[in-house]
Amino acid sequence: MKFRGKIIDVACLNHFSRVITTISKLTKTCVMRLTPDNLFFVLSGKVTNGGVSMWCELHQANFFDEFQMEGVSSEFNEICLEVTPENLSRALKTVQNAKSVKVKLTKKHCPCLTVAAELPSLSSNSRVVTHDVPVEVVPRSLWHEFKEPSMPDFDVSIYLPPLKTMKNVVDRMKNLSNFLVMEANLSGEMNLKIETDLVSVTTHFKDLGNPSWGKTSGPIRLPVPQINPNVVEVTRMTPHVSTGDAASQDGGASQSRDPEAMAEVRVDIRKLQQFLVGQQVNPSKAMCNIVHQSVVHLILLHDDVSLQYFIPAVA
Amino acid sequence: MPLSTQSQGEDEQYILVTSLDNARNLSNLLKAISFKDHAVFTTTPNGLKVTVEDCKCVQANAFIQADIFQEFTIKEDLITFQVNLTVLLDCLNIFGGSTSAGISTALRMCYKGYGYPLTLFLEEGGVVTVCKINTEEPEEPIDFDFCSSNVTNKVILQSESLKEAFSELDLTSEMLQITMSPSQPFIYHRCLFLLSTFGSSGSAHYDYSKDSDMMELFRCKETQTNRYKMSLLKPSTKALTLSCKVSVRTDSRGFLSLQYLVRNDDGQICFVEYFCCPDEEVEEDS
Structure with a gap:
């Protein structure tokens, strides 16, 4: 099992650090999965974390100038590590202006991700700062828990309003209530609602647009007007829907569904807030799929990063 | 402005309708007196007085004259109700209470009468929020008899x-x-x-x-x-x-x-x- 990556470009380093920071806002610990092409940050929905699950996908080539890895075996060429993103984020923050940063899987007193940064120096001697971030190696037998979540058989899919506006609204609503109802329909309308003994508040967003996850013979695609990597992302993100019954139900549901009818989910407002707080950059696409009274599936697409976040419904 | 598109019919049910182009003009003044949750609203054709008290020893009043509002329609000589001020402030700042120029939250505040909630319609950048704040039995404010x-x-x-x-x-x-x-x-x-x-x-x-x-x-x-x-x-x-x-x-x-x-x-x-x-x-x- 070997892993060694090197980032030279400052922009890549900043971007990588932002992604890790975003993840650190969402969860205390998560699993980092390394494959020859990708890095994944995965949180599987367990009761201990309120049933929230997360799937974040990065193309290593967009971040790393060098990337070498050797998985547990040639058959399973992957590495699964349990990490505390907060620690990794802190390590990366202190090396923001480094000339180059190496990330290595090392064996010190315990398995560590070693972040070694070469800092600019005025003399000919280079300065190197090393952070050892302890990790735990996830045994092969547990890997099945960290598979890509399947696309839920949603009732409504809708683009999210500007996340900043949404965050402001959710922040205030959180002061007033612990739970929030998120509802949306196929006419591009989304409402955020709270109701308590003292007050009821509803924020109405409209003209948001509904992504049409139109069914084609191939995998389900999101028709993005401009040519960009997102198309590929979404395609790759949703292989489960492409062949299963879900797909046909999907297409069917979306077409036969009353465009005004709301699909709603009542969620723990803190989970939604966490998701909104973490967003450091405006994604090129932000959308959400709602399975009536069951789950909210939030999807953010950046150029080279995709983040999926699932918030389960509460009674 | 979407707020003005409220149907006239609905407006007629209200005994009090006020609107402000910038909700901050109200929320700032209310913030200045928000040291207790309960605030008594006393509305007359001259304007709005909001009263907050603590320990029967201190009283704060914010006065907002009728002409501060873009619309101020009152159908009775005196309307009194009590609401939770903290809740009201959260509602008024639902869009974050942005201080940057050019962005302001428009407000329309309506009240149907005794037993009804205080209804706020807030709009910023095409997004509308409707808040219904339950009203409480107003407590008689202390008369400090300060002449x-x-x-x-x-x-x-x-x-x-x-x-x-x-x-x-x-x-x-x-x-x-x-x-x-x-x-x-x-x-x-x-x-x-x-x-x-x-x-x-x-x-x-x-x-x-x-x-x-x-x-x-x-x-x-x-x-x-x-x-x-x-x-x-x-x-x-x-x-x-x-x-x-x-x-x-x-x-x-x-x-x-x-x-x-x-x-x-x-x-x-x-x-x-x-x-x-x-x-x-x-x-x-x-």
């Missing part, structure tokens, strides 16, 4: 200078003592308006002379020394921060009135007023 005819001493200051004084006050002191005097009772100072604290690390005095640029008006009839609980006066600093001028008055019973002149984003003038009872045991400090 201008009974005023003994009065000073008007630039808020700037009082802000500075308050920021330097020793908050370990339980009391704030205010001395106003027409003469020069102290040996070393020409002290006319004096704020004193008596904290754990000693006493501190903050004084203003009559000639100070910060003093706009000074009208004292007799020397008066009163003590007020710091905890009661502390919330008034919120109003002080917002205001440009403050009038400090005491009456013959030692009651304190602080009137703050607040200029809103649009340059209009509103008032916030605090009344505070003096602490009972006034001993002569030797």
